[in-house]
Amino acid sequence: MKTDMAVETDTDATDAIVADQDDTTSTTVDDKSTETESETKAGKESPKSTTTSTGKKSAKGAEATTDDDSAETEPSTGDGGRPVGRTPARFGWGAAGVGLLAVITIAASALAIVFGLQLKNRIDIENAGQEALRTAENYAVALTSIDTRNLDRDFARVLEGATGEFKDMYSSSSSQLRQLLVDNQATGKGTVIDAGIKSQSENKVEVMLFVDQTVTNTASPDPRLDRSRILMTMEKVDGRWLASKVELP
16 A cells, blocks of 8 residues: 555656646746747847938938038029129139130231231232333333434324433433434334343332344444343333433443
């Protein structure tokens, strides 16, 4: 009987120990489960909090960047709402550039006018020289070509192309020259071999001419060739080129 009671007692004690262990294990499992659930909830909530905080900071940073960009892009304004800062400097340089361009344009126009006038003056002088040269060549032929049968015509032609000093001299000596030509039955025919301009201006030109003159008279009926060098001064009078001086240098 004692043995059976002892076995029963040991069995009850063993069952009690097992029950206590089961309770402890259950408690530990419950605690771990609770901790796991807490950590899981915390893990789910933490990203939201972090994301929210980060989003707020990013928004603030973006706003700060936008404010900085606005401050750099938009110039500050002074009284009257006019922009101040770098804008007046750019405007001032633009005005200076326009002023400099205007000065350069005026100077270039002035130079163009001066050069144009100089070119025109040179062309006018050259044209005047050529006109005087042609007139001098024709006048040299009239001066050295004489026919006693047409002295009035020849003398009138010479006087018509003369002016100033030479016209006065020829007029004063024409009567004596006429008598000499008639007495010797002299004739002459002139030809300009060469001619060139010695000096020229718009109203006065000096011309050098080389003239061959074929002469006949009662003393030498056979034609004789005389070669002369004539320096003739031509002056423009009332739009016409006239001989004012004739020299035989």
